[in-house]
Amino acid sequence: MKFFGFVIVCLTGGLLLYGTMDLPDWGDPGSPASTHLSDYYIEHIVEETQVPNLVTAVLADYRGYDTMFETAVVFCAGLACFLLLRDFRPKKDRYFRHVPTGVMLHFKNPQTRLIAGNEFEHMDKDWVPSDMIIKTVCRILIPFIQIYALYVVAHGDFSPGGGFQGGVIFGSSLILMAISYNLKTLVKRVTEKFLSVFAALGVLIYVGLGVAAMLMGGHFLDYGMLAPLLPSDPGHIRALGMLGVEIGVGIAVMAVMVIIYINIVSEGRHDEGL
Amino acid sequence: MEILISIKPLLTVLVPLLVIPILVSSSQKPNVREAWIFGAGFVMFFLVASMVPAVLSGSKIVFTLFELAPGADIAFQVDGLGMLFALVAGSLYIVTSLYSIGYMRGLKEHGQTRFVSFFALAISATMGAAFSANLLTLYLFYEILSLATYPLVAHHEDAKSRISARRYLVFILGTSIGLVLPAMIYCYHVTGTLAFSTAGIFAGQLSKPAATVLLLMFVFGFAKAGIMPFHSWLPAAMVAPTPVSALLHAVAVVKVGVFSIVRVITGIFGVDLLAHFNLGVVVMVIASFTIIVSSCIALSQDELKRRLAFSTISQLSYIVFGVALLSPSGQLGGVIHILMHAFGKITLFFCAGAIFVATGKKYISQMKGLGRQMPVTFAAFFIGSLGVIGLPPTGGFYSKWNLILGTLEAGQTIFMVVLLVSSFLNAFYFLPIVYQAFFGKGKDDLSGARVKIQEANLCLVLPLAITALASIGLFFFPQMFVDLITLGLNL
Amino acid sequence: MNNMPAILVLAPLLGAFFACLAAWIQKQLSYYIALAAMAVSCFAAVSVLTDVITSGTMQYRMAGWAPPMGIELRIDLLNAMVLVLISAIAFVNLVASVKNVEQEISDRAPSFYVMYLLFVVGLLGVTATGDLFNLYVLIEITSLTSYTLIALGDKDRAPLAALNYIFIGVIGASFYLLGVGYLYITTGSLNMADVAVILKGIQGSSAVLTAFILCILGVWIKMALFPLHVWLPNAYAFAPVGFARVVAPLMTKVMVYVMVRLMVTVFGLEYIFETLNLADAVVWLAVTAILAGAFTALFQKDLKKMLAYIIVCEIGYMVGGAWLGNSLGMTGAILHILNDGLMTFALFLAVGNIIYMRRQTAFSDLSGLFAAMPWTMAGFVLAGLSIIGVPPTCGFFSKWYLVLGAFEAGAYHFAAALIISSLVCAVLFFKVFEICFFEADSGAGDHNPAKVITEAPVSMLASLGLVSVAIIAAGIYAGTIVDTIILPFLQ
């Protein structure tokens, strides 16, 4: 296999290198890639959409159709992890800790129930007491991370950023919570239903905006047609549409990141894990 | 020539097809089912018969169903040749239906509904083949027929029928896909048409080697015609119930194979082209070989149905042989042999089946003295034998006569010898059976006591009597069929 | 403005998310939403097809931007036809599979339907789009969903098969992406029509050649052309049957469509056949694919595996046909996209029915199926005959064009491969038929030889019946399809 792989790699690499011979030089401002579409975008986008961040404008408007499917891909990934890993059967071996005394109890029969209320805590097998410093630092940090995430989403039009980036940052704040406390803390706050509804809802906001434009008589995703619906001056309407779309993307990405994380670390049981 | 557009040929094909759902739904009521079969059979036959006057007056009935590409469509045409074949198949279907009722019920066979349904499908495909206007349509029905007969051959669902059915399929499907299909597409590639025309479709676009290869691909490819070495499916297929052997393996299936070869020789290549390249002789050599060898093999068979099968193989080659003579009398003799042999051979098969139902005997050596027990059956058998050998007063005489005339016309005296020798062989393997049946002494009647007449039931005896009489009738009134062939082949 | 092209893709997309939300209210709801969404999509596809036939190519500007700047859906005759095929098969399969899904993945059925819809969205999007990069994104949606759904099948082996599929699929998609990158560098555009115009001026460039090879290689990997097919048999055989039924007929066919699209629309046939000298090599590759697929199928002992290798073989047909370099071959390849979609779908529908009743598809588990499930087997036989290429089923007619194209191109080896694979397929299918027909069902018990019919539910049978009718109809109207859709497209 190694030799076989080497041959394939050499052939492919050779082909790719052969192809570069006729490519324009790196950074050549006159190359087709930098002139044909690129010039149009750079010169007309601000005029047409009032959005200075060209990447956002192309992403959410000119190639918004692509981006919609990109969000659908994210959704797919989340759903895939759920489908492949989610395991509803209760685990056979369960561990409980008696909080006041710190004694560990090991249950081998999944049917057994503990009568005592709040004194017992469901534990991982290899449970380590959470560190005070980490807990505290994270507790302080998480809200700021989340605010920053919202900022990144909201400011995608003007500065680097956008729905994907914001969504990932928000999702990672939740993951940080799971890491610093434990998975159960996260699952208790952010339920599975919440996540899956948000994942679908996020994409639905995107598609819905597009369909709304279609219902208003325009093409799919033609935000300009939303003018009568949104309280803004007509010049800004495309930017607003893009913002709406970015919010949808952000929600979906956030939810999916957390879904993937939870399912993979707990092997689909949503109880124990990192 | 007048061209009439009529839906009748399509209807002829559709009638047996449409009756199949009814047959399936009435599987619990055998009498109702059988009534529908007869209904369909008669309607079909009258449809065919109603077209006879038009065809005899020199018109051609056409109907195009679907167009695939220019020159290659699914289309029907009724000319003399197709009409002859359709008349044979249509009339014998009715007779065979009657016979199969007696046979299947007599033996209490299983799966009768499946049997009659596929039987109807097979006859529908036969009609379609008879009325095909071009090679594509012919191929279509040829394939449908192959597949429709598969469950009939495999009817007994045991190990023996499994092997036979497999062999049947390998030969029939293998040759048609492996040889006919590429040859046909090549023809279309060269000429852009597949429609039959008496002048041939090639118009000088073919070199001699290419023509030879194509011709051989067609002759061997239509393996239903049983040209050696692609013949061995036919004896194997005799495991099927006798009505199947009778109608399909003496009339419909094998004759479709021969009919296809006739069509290819007269309609695709054209007599002139073959005469020009002198290719008729090639086919004649192959056919002669098959005639002689299979006759010899037939001599050595003890199972009656197998002997009949080998006889069929040799008789089929007569037809191919006659057409390949490329002379008017030869072609007339060959094509009319489709008719004459059909009536003769089906009588023989009916007799074999009747003997099996009445006495359970399959082997010739067991049949000594049986003629006194079943006189009608063996009388019919005698007439059938005469028809196949080609002796008066049966129609077979007429075809043999014309074949021999044809060899003289074409100046192929050597091949006349082939015909004569094989006729002797035919006589050798048929007449002793009849002689032994009437005058031989079986084990049972050593005592010499008078044997009680014990025929099979009426459903079996009536059909074989009808076909035997028809065989004699054809000797006296062949003129209509001669006209059909003359018109069809432009002789 | 006609929004149908967008609706066609969006209906299942919206359906997917609504189905996901609805599952939290009532599990059954998601199935009905999926069904409704596919019905809408199907209707839109048909309406688009009729519009395209009457008034020519449709363009739909996403977000209202003119083509090279924005993304457009460009629907001409070719993709309109494929769109109808995809949406119809996906819809019918949804009807047929509900019971299979209940049986195999009952606890997460709603998620299955959501994934299923997204998969169909991907296929429809790939077919409808006129943008090279958009094509990539949509290919990834189909791939991602199919990885997941395949992994839901056989508990032990499906995840491994799916992971292998991921590795190879990612390489394929990445190759395509790289190819698009090279194209983008050299042309500066991503719109297919725009790229095609620019490419005309720079045909000699090594970068364009590299782009072409990369794109085509990527698509070949995705469509499992031999020897890049290693992922396919396991992936399709271990997938849950509700999904295997739709991925097997559609995934490879859509990739063939992408190849044809790249060849005809983007790079141009002139460039491929006149500037490059690859056609001969590719036809030889196709020949190898056909033979390897067919002969490997011979050694399989499981029905699903056997069908998977037949798919590999059929891919060879289409690739070879498309690369013959004449319009007949291309016609055959395009027609075969439609026909093979239908045939494979019918086969897998039948397999689904068998699995529903028997749970297994190893050959040893198939005994007595004709008696137990006559209707399912009737559909299976019809589809099998179509794969073999027996008229009047549709498989014959695409083979007709392919062989004709092979003759015209002088590629006799390709014609021979087609014929040989037909013969091998005949052996394959009749092997299965024999097992189902002759071998008595061991499970039924000896005391009960009377045949008990244990058929699949009506919804599954009705779907199979519908597809069987479609197979015949596609065969009968093959000429019409070619005249109204394929030939106008190629001109």
Added chain:
Amino acid sequence: MSDILPLIVAKYNFWLYIILMMIGLYAMIAKNNLMKKLVGMNIFQTAIILFYVSIGYKHGATIPIIQGGHGGHSAHDAVIHAADYINPLPHVLMLTAIVVSVATFGVAMALCVRIYQRYQTLEEDELRMRVSERITHE
């Protein structure tokens, strides 16, 4: 040789990414451990992303965010020169490609977890052995 060197220098970005790509591809084909294959897959995809992003670069241009474009009216005041900003399109495309590769990676990871749960290994040869063992056991 003297011809090739300037060629390489002028297009060294492509050469680097192609080498990186090939490293990833090699790992995907030749490595025995499924996780390593996944890592190879990621390297491969990342190299493609870099390849694309490098297309967008223009000498003497800055990131594609128009200076003072915010507010709607200022766009008319300042004339925008295409040469001042790099090409935004490859970035857009790659944002999509990144998401796709992340999603694929997620699914592949989930599959690895499934496989590990079932077979307790991710080494390919061992997996093959265990699968065939299982089949012969039946």
